[in-house]
Amino acid sequence: MKIPLTRSIFFTGFMATGKSRIGTLTAASLGWKFFDTDKLVEERAGKSVADIFATEGEPAFRALEMDALKSICGQGPMVASLGGGTLLNPGALELVRRHGVLVNLYAAPEVILERVNRKKESRPLLAGLDDTAKLARIKDMLAARQPVYDLADHKFESGEDTPHHSITRRIIHRLQIEELDPLWVELAERRYPIYIAEDLAGHADSIAEKVGASREAVIVSDQPIKAAQGPMLETLRHALRGAPTFYWRGGEQEKTLASVQKLLTWMLRKNCSRKTVIFAAGGGVVGDMAGFAASVFMRGVDFIQVPTTLLAMVDSSVGGKTGVNHPLGKNLIGAFHQPRAVIISLSALDTLPRGEFLAGLAEVAKYAVIRDDGLFDYLMDNAEAVLARDPGAMRHIIRTSCAIKAAVVGKDEREQTAGGRDVLNYGHTFGHAFEYLAGYRDLPHGLAVALGMRCAARLSVLTGMWTEAEEARHNALLDRLDMPSRFTGRFDAEKAWDATGRDKKADSERRVFILPRRIGAVETVVNPPRDAVIAAFESVAGASGTAAGKGEHP
Amino acid sequence: MKIPLTRSIFFTGFMATGKSRIGTLTAASLGWKFFDTDKLVEERAGKSVADIFATEGEPAFRALEMDALKSICGQGPMVASLGGGTLLNPGALELVRRHGVLVNLYAAPEVILERVNRKKESRPLLAGLDDTAKLARIKDMLAARQPVYDLADHKFESGEDTPHHSITRRIIHRLQIEELDPLWVELAERRYPIYIAEDLAGHADSIAEKVGASREAVIVSDQPIKAAQGPMLETLRHALRGAPTFYWRGGEQEKTLASVQKLLTWMLRKNCSRKTVIFAAGGGVVGDMAGFAASVFMRGVDFIQVPTTLLAMVDSSVGGKTGVNHPLGKNLIGAFHQPRAVIISLSALDTLPRGEFLAGLAEVAKYAVIRDDGLFDYLMDNAEAVLARDPGAMRHIIRTSCAIKAAVVGKDEREQTAGGRDVLNYGHTFGHAFEYLAGYRDLPHGLAVALGMRCAARLSVLTGMWTEAEEARHNALLDRLDMPSRFTGRFDAEKAWDATGRDKKADSERRVFILPRRIGAVETVVNPPRDAVIAAFESVAGASGTAAGKGEHP
Numbered sequence A, B: 001m002k003i004p005l006t007r008s009i010f011f012t013g014f015m016a017t018g019k020s021r022i023g024t025l026t027a028a029s030l031g032w033k034f035f036d037t038d039k040l041v042e043e044r045a046g047k048s049v050a051d052i053f054a055t056e057g058e059p060a061f062r063a064l065e066m067d068a069l070k071s072i073c074g075q076g077p078m079v080a081s082l083g084g085g086t087l088l089n090p091g092a093l094e095l096v097r098r099h100g101v102l103v104n105l106y107a108a109p110e111v112i113l114e115r116v117n118r119k120k121e122s123r124p125l126l127a128g129l130d131d132t133a134k135l136a137r138i139k140d141m142l143a144a145r146q147p148v149y150d151l152a153d154h155k156f157e158s159g160e161d162t163p164h165h166s167i168t169r170r171i172i173h174r175l176q177i178e179e180l181d182p183l184w185v186e187l188a189e190r191r192y193p194i195y196i197a198e199d200l201a202g203h204a205d206s207i208a209e210k211v212g213a214s215r216e217a218v219i220v221s222d223q224p225i226k227a228a229q230g231p232m233l234e235t236l237r238h239a240l241r242g243a244p245t246f247y248w249r250g251g252e253q254e255k256t257l258a259s260v261q262k263l264l265t266w267m268l269r270k271n272c273s274r275k276t277v278i279f280a281a282g283g284g285v286v287g288d289m290a291g292f293a294a295s296v297f298m299r300g301v302d303f304i305q306v307p308t309t310l311l312a313m314v315d316s317s318v319g320g321k322t323g324v325n326h327p328l329g330k331n332l333i334g335a336f337h338q339p340r341a342v343i344i345s346l347s348a349l350d351t352l353p354r355g356e357f358l359a360g361l362a363e364v365a366k367y368a369v370i371r372d373d374g375l376f377d378y379l380m381d382n383a384e385a386v387l388a389r390d391p392g393a394m395r396h397i398i399r400t401s402c403a404i405k406a407a408v409v410g411k412d413e414r415e416q417t418a419g420g421r422d423v424l425n426y427g428h429t430f431g432h433a434f435e436y437l438a439g440y441r442d443l444p445h446g447l448a449v450a451l452g453m454r455c456a457a458r459l460s461v462l463t464g465m466w467t468e469a470e471e472a473r474h475n476a477l478l479d480r481l482d483m484p485s486r487f488t489g490r491f492d493a494e495k496a497w498d499a500t501g502r503d504k505k506a507d508s509e510r511r512v513f514i515l516p517r518r519i520g521a522v523e524t525v526v527n528p529p530r531d532a533v534i535a536a537f538e539s540v541a542g543a544s545g546t547a548a549g550k551g552e553h554p
Helices: A019-030 A037-045 A049-056 A058-073 A092-099 A109-119 A131-149 A164-179 A201-210 A223-228 A230-239 A257-269 A284-296 A310-316 A346-351 A354-371 A373-381 A383-387 A391-410 A421-425 A428-437 A445-462 A468-480 A493-500 A530-538 B019-030 B037-045 B049-056 B058-073 B092-099 B109-119 B131-149 B164-179 B201-210 B223-228 B230-239 B257-269 B284-296 B310-316 B346-351 B354-371 B373-381 B383-387 B391-410 B421-425 B428-437 B445-462 B468-480 B493-500 B530-538
Strands: A008-013 A034-036 A079-081 A100-106 A154-157 A183-186 A191-197 A217-222 A245-248 A277-282 A302-307 A321-326 A329-336 A341-345 A512-518 A521-526 B008-013 B034-036 B079-081 B100-106 B154-157 B183-186 B191-197 B217-222 B245-248 B277-282 B302-307 B321-326 B329-336 B341-345 B512-518 B521-526
Touching: A008 A019, A008 A131, A019 A034, A019 A079, A019 A164, A034 A037, A037 A049, A037 A058, A049 A058, A058 A092, A092 A100, A100 A164, A109 A131, A154 A164, A164 A201, A183 A391, A191 A201, A191 A391, A201 A217, A201 A230, A201 A302, A201 A341, A217 A223, A217 A230, A217 A284, A223 A230, A223 A245, A230 A277, A245 A257, A245 A284, A257 A284, A257 A321, A257 B257, A257 B321, A257 B329, A277 A284, A284 A302, A284 A310, A284 A321, A284 A329, A284 B284, A284 B329, A302 A310, A310 A354, A310 A391, A321 B257, A329 B257, A329 B284, A341 A346, A346 A391, A354 A373, A354 A391, A354 A421, A354 A445, A354 A468, A354 A512, A354 A521, A373 A383, A373 A391, A373 A468, A383 A391, A391 A421, A421 A512, A421 A521, A428 A445, A428 A493, A428 A512, A428 A530, A445 A468, A445 A512, A445 A530, A468 A512, A493 A530, B008 B019, B008 B131, B019 B034, B019 B079, B019 B164, B034 B037, B037 B049, B037 B058, B049 B058, B058 B092, B092 B100, B100 B164, B109 B131, B154 B164, B164 B201, B183 B391, B191 B201, B191 B391, B201 B217, B201 B230, B201 B302, B201 B341, B217 B223, B217 B230, B217 B284, B223 B230, B223 B245, B230 B277, B245 B257, B245 B284, B257 B284, B257 B321, B277 B284, B284 B302, B284 B310, B284 B321, B284 B329, B302 B310, B310 B354, B310 B391, B341 B346, B346 B391, B354 B373, B354 B391, B354 B421, B354 B445, B354 B468, B354 B512, B354 B521, B373 B383, B373 B391, B373 B468, B383 B391, B391 B421, B421 B512, B421 B521, B428 B445, B428 B493, B428 B512, B428 B530, B445 B468, B445 B512, B445 B530, B468 B512, B493 B530
Parallel strands: A008 A079, A008 A100, A034 A079, A100 A154, A191 A341, A217 A245, A217 A277, A277 A302, A302 A341, B008 B079, B008 B100, B034 B079, B100 B154, B191 B341, B217 B245, B217 B277, B277 B302, B302 B341
Antiparallel strands: A183 A191, A321 A329, A512 A521, B183 B191, B321 B329, B512 B521
């Protein structure tokens, strides 16, 4: 994927830090022109820089240099390598900042010396010195110029072992990240960005750098992701300088404390430290487990989420819930541990099975109904593009969904406020009952929630909270998004009623339902009439139900 | 233990909430007088309240009532039961607040009705009514008087199933907690108190109530504590209304994720919820594991520490570090999870083995050297009382130690600042080396630290940071506190040197030592000369060393 860059790139740096070579490669990669201010001046003056200094004096050279700088600034986005003193000209820095970004390339003095000696280029400033004296001179000059280099927007080490094209890639990726406008999740103590673009795996290092995470990375994923998204994982690993990668087998039944301990042991064997950052590449299970591991490894390390399913993108990206299951119940062991950043690569959706895609889409529809009639209308008007997983449409609905969840969660970060995170359970009380009736097989959670939303809409009509016209509009969206409209398992009103009293958010005699009042607004309703609840169930299930596992689930 | 109460107790509450009975019991328990304002007025007037109202009018009654209140307020600390309207007199509330605390007793209207009917006392206000009308009248009157009851400093339910003496005990315990002046540990987000007194296990419920923890408690301990401190655990369990108690077998080798999972499973079987508060009664291992369990059970529940060793009291009470060991290293899995409160019962020290006591005392000496010459002088002057575990001396040194650790940790809560928590490692770089040389057997950590402190003091002389006179004063304290002065294991200079580079806080080629500059101030020194380090080791070890496991360790 190309994230277009729009601003010129000005390289500054000491001799032998690769300004020309990396500048040329950068320009070539972007299809832009490349300029070297010293060479421009020489071409225009028809003599060498040394000659200009000797015959016309420094002020004349500086004037020529500024002319050159002004002329290239006018030539649209381009790449330039600046002479050592260019930025000392009055007005030069302002000119550079107005037209682009300033990038400093640096290297250790010893590396510079080695390069200078190897290249045998004429370096008048070092002429006639032995290596010890050269190194001392280099260090002196570096110290003198450091204040100018410190003005740079970005700094990149042009190290001994890093090929120039790798540095070029890093620079472009880093500048592309600056072009993106992430969604910021604001928390009580800090904030983190969610980056959403077509293909971001290759930018993982730039995003980590941007948020201040260390470069000591490991990747955690699972076998199904490896099978479906192998190239993405390779890109991620490459971007993270060959970071070691751990794979679980995959699946909810593996979501245990023992599996987390396996990861922790692996991390210790890989000499991970308190500085390690864990990249969790996968669906909800991988994110929950890797996030929990991050929260307990040496009492807490950073983690960055790279969700690969739509559900994980719109649900797990926000909220900080991490954890594992216990034989006695789901998600009973865990921690609140917020990621440092979330990287959503829309291309991961290309290989997502249709059922999983729709399960995530049900959550998107849920966000629309509970909080955002604008998103509702957008989904209505763009259902085809959404179902075709059009990147533009996906970007919009994922970002909007994350923003809604962030707004809800921000008020109730640790789930301690009544009427806080509850609204996110829209469709869930009915949905859980359907999952229970289906024996937790054959009916994915997201689709159970979609059925539950229809029941909630019905119950809202039956309790006089909204009209049948509104219910019809609500259900029309679910239809357009190919959500199921009937529960095809065996329906038992008594069991369904009991199940609504067994929800983990409910006390035994306190049934809590989130019901819509209009599109974009819901209310908590406690203990609605039993008859109405059963009638709501029967609007999508009932006597016509056939055996579980058959029927209309996509 | 008796925490003396100094302020009068005034009971207010509706009819049949036990004001007289509980007031009488409270007074008896404290050895104080008990007064009933209505009865006092009747005695003085020579006629019943109803007669006074009828013959002299309400204003006359109110005047008599205020006279009675004033006269009892003058009679030193006492217990009084106030009439229903007493607090409505102008000035009455101020008088009560000036002389004591106001305690409200309450009960459900149904309980009140039942008691009134059972006692067959004359209740003119309810005369001639059937039960339905009586209940309605009770509810009306309760609602009218609620604003007065809401003025109370404390409220206690006089429930149907709670014996009056239990309520009395709770009231006294709660008021005793108010008399204590806890040490507050101030954190970025919140604060928690450390209560230190001779015998506080019976006050656990009052402290939990004071800090706003729920009444849904479990106790976590281990078998050695059960053997040594059985009565304390029984008192704790009784105070917590028979809270279920979980016991680990005990010992560092049990400090694993699997052991934590056992506790989590047990908690789920006991129907613990997000509201559960875990009381961790034991040494450092119990505290670390129970605290970690609290941090991950349903993504975090409250815990209250009840440390039973001196080391746990002065070290684990502050800092929020919880966790377990991994086969590849100590404390590698864990979380920062702060307790809601710490309850230090000094009587727990009575049964502590001498070696464990001295190990804790070494840490106290460490706090004195790194931060507090006042504590240093106190230990010097009161060494005998300290070694005799005199409660007054223990209270002072524990409180001071916790305050020092709180001040250090407060600046570096999550161990992310260089030069922050580091100073707490005084004596540890050498100490860890001694533990390594002793094969992690026979030399308790605290005593290794004491030896390490002597080495650090020597190294400080050798590097010119302080004088031999100051070193002598430093070591004189360690001598007075019966700390070991020689490492009796086999000493190998090469291995010792290597071990100082293997400390978890050090990089391989970066040896970090905390060295004293004067009593009360230390500095971080990186990579001191090898010869000086070995000479420091040899000041307490060397050629004269005998086989490990023998010698002077107490």
